[in-house]
Amino acid sequence: MINEETLYDLGTAAKKAAKELAQLPSQAKNRALNTMAQALRTKLADILAANQKDIAKTHDSGRPESFIERMTLTEERVESMAAGLEKVAQLADPIGSSHKSWINEDGLEISQRTVPLGVIGIIYESRPNVTADAVGLCFKSGNAVILRGGKETINSNLAILNVLKSALRKSGITEDAVAYIDNPDRQLAQKFMQMNDYVDCLIPRGSQGLIQNVVKQATIPTIETGVGNDHLYVHKDADLDKALAILINGKTQRVSVCNALETLLVDQAIAKDFLPRVAEQLADYNVLVHADQAALTYFPDGQLAKPQDYAQEFLDYEIAIKVVADYDEAINHIDQYSTQHTEVIVTENYSVAQDFINAIDAAVVNVNASSRFSDGEKFGFGGEIGISTQKLHARGPMGLDALTSYKYVVLGSGQIRQ
Template identity: 50%
Template sequence: MSILIEMGKQAKEAAVVLATLSTPKKNEVLHFVADALIANKEAVLEANQTDVEASIANGIKGAFIDRLTLTEARVLEMAEGLKQVASLPDPVGEVLSMQTMDNGLVIGQKRVPMGVIGIIFEARPNVTADAFGLCLKAGSAVILRGGKEAFATNQAVISIFQKALEEMDLPKNVVQMVPDTSRETAKEMMQLNGYLDVLIPRGGAGLIQSVVQNSTVPVIETGIGNCHIFVDETAKLEQAVAIVMNAKTQRPGVCNACESLLVHKNIAEVFMPMVGEALATKSVEIRGDETTCGLLSEAVPATEEDFATEFTDYILSTKVVADLDEAISHIRKYTTGHSEAILTENYTNAQRFLNEVDAAAVYVNASTRFTDGGQFGFGAEIGISTQKLHARGPMGLKELTTTKYIIYGNGQIRG
């Protein structure tokens, strides 16, 4: 028997226990585990240092290292995230509808746990804590498969969680980590039908497409973020510079960071030098169209591929467009359906952008960096769904449940 099948069996058994836990008990467990993480933070940081040093030695640098690195503050944030999940309303058992039919049947619909959730992710160790907390509160066991770069960190975190679960008289297999990072194991996990109820990939385009194309388990597609900001001719220019800077440079390695800037031609001569000077303070490389390169000496010519790329780095593709129509057309061509924004004081243009741009989150006069479960009031998130079935946008607790119908009768038979 393969290790993954064994893990699947153990997860299904643990899921049965979780499905019947009361909300107070789940919240108590989340607080206990959070405190255990804080108490053992030095072990986590030591394991993380091993991972970071190994990655740097292998030539990895830039935003990837930022995503991988844990500090004491980030570990404390992970623990606080677990406590925030405990404070959120429990979706399990929520009755969505109830109606009495003409024949006397009472038919209702309520939220129930998924069962066993699988998550394949790359180099963000905080995903381990977020996934565990959300899945536990939503009543599901979780099997995690992290990337090789964060292997030691993930193992340390999972060990703390499992020990804490046992101390709370719960099955440690409520959360499990696949013990290797080989492609063969990843592919087997994608085909773990009968054990996994849903599989969620979190990472770059290559990982997500591999899961979507190879999985026989139902998949919720998340997070490739080629996010655009269009600066309309009526935008407040200083405000627009601040928004672009935040969206691009606050944390460039995440999926809701801005990757492409579109600027209306009527303000380009004034705005481009303003935003170019600001971006230069963060050493952002601007890859622009011909007009952009004519206005900014530091810009380099953009390729077709640049406009389609999620850089997750200090790189920004830039284009000067004739009007809103060209901006929308450009976004339709290159969007990944994550987050798109317009900066404008024109109400009609704002409404057109909201109505005509198809993405999980569409903004007016705000940074794309707000596409996040915590910022949307969901607490921690499992990812940003860019598909249209089951869930779209930040996936919080409700999105990690399914529903079932409950029917009360008093002897009815169908004629």
């Protein structure tokens, strides 16, 4: 088990591995990624057995079912992890590419070349698929990665990690490219967050509490991945069939993820036509409704919404609903409560849709499409390292490009500055 002394050894090894990965040819990286994918399939039984140990222990601790769902692996989810690695292998390698070049007045050829960040630290909670996604994206972008997952999924994460490390060995690549902190001690985690000499970037994924804890304690530059208090605004010119389908998909298709819907806003002009249909559909999924006074009429089993309900990321079969007078009230509500993750409007009015796109400050803005599409895999990134809600360096679903920086290369023929 990692302790304070070996933590720094881990950092030293990762830093050395990052130098090797930065110069690794694309073909070698792609072969290794495909080997990792096949290894996950081969070791499926071992991974699922490890996951069952974690689930049994978590059940005994009294965690809610939504939490259990988030940490559960199935054959389909492991296959999705493997397929994600293969998709990453098929993507263009961003490392070494030049985005722009020019010749200045002194005859110098100047270019901007993409380079890896170096060593990336990722702190996450209860979703073991993050282990494979993070390794794949960091590896393809030439970065070493140090992972620290939640204690609830320690067996699952280590099982996945060991499979990926064995694939690296088989591919002739240093297994120090991937490391895992298997000690749940919080003081050790704080040490990790302050390893500026070893780790170039820190990315937290999980609850608001975890993310804010990392942001406040870390001295390493941190990319803040956001909590998803995601809104669906059904405008008076909406196609109500589309709106209902988008609502049910966004709220119930998978409740425990950050791109699930948490608040529904409905224009007053269509409330009487739309909300009875909403009530019928949500009842089929046993969704608990927190509604304002105007909406509560349509939800006999609902609860009167409190202000904090509109700020809540439920991650469960719960939703907050509010009837708004018009577009302006909807925008004001979103501005007040948004976590700047994903916001959705359903409308057939082109001008209103464009106004919404321009007015909303969020990493992802959807028009007539489910919030569940706010996802790196669905964006064609082969997975994601997280969804950034900040504005510096990266925003939205973070794929390969978000895990890179750049350097300027200047080619001359003996010029000196006068």
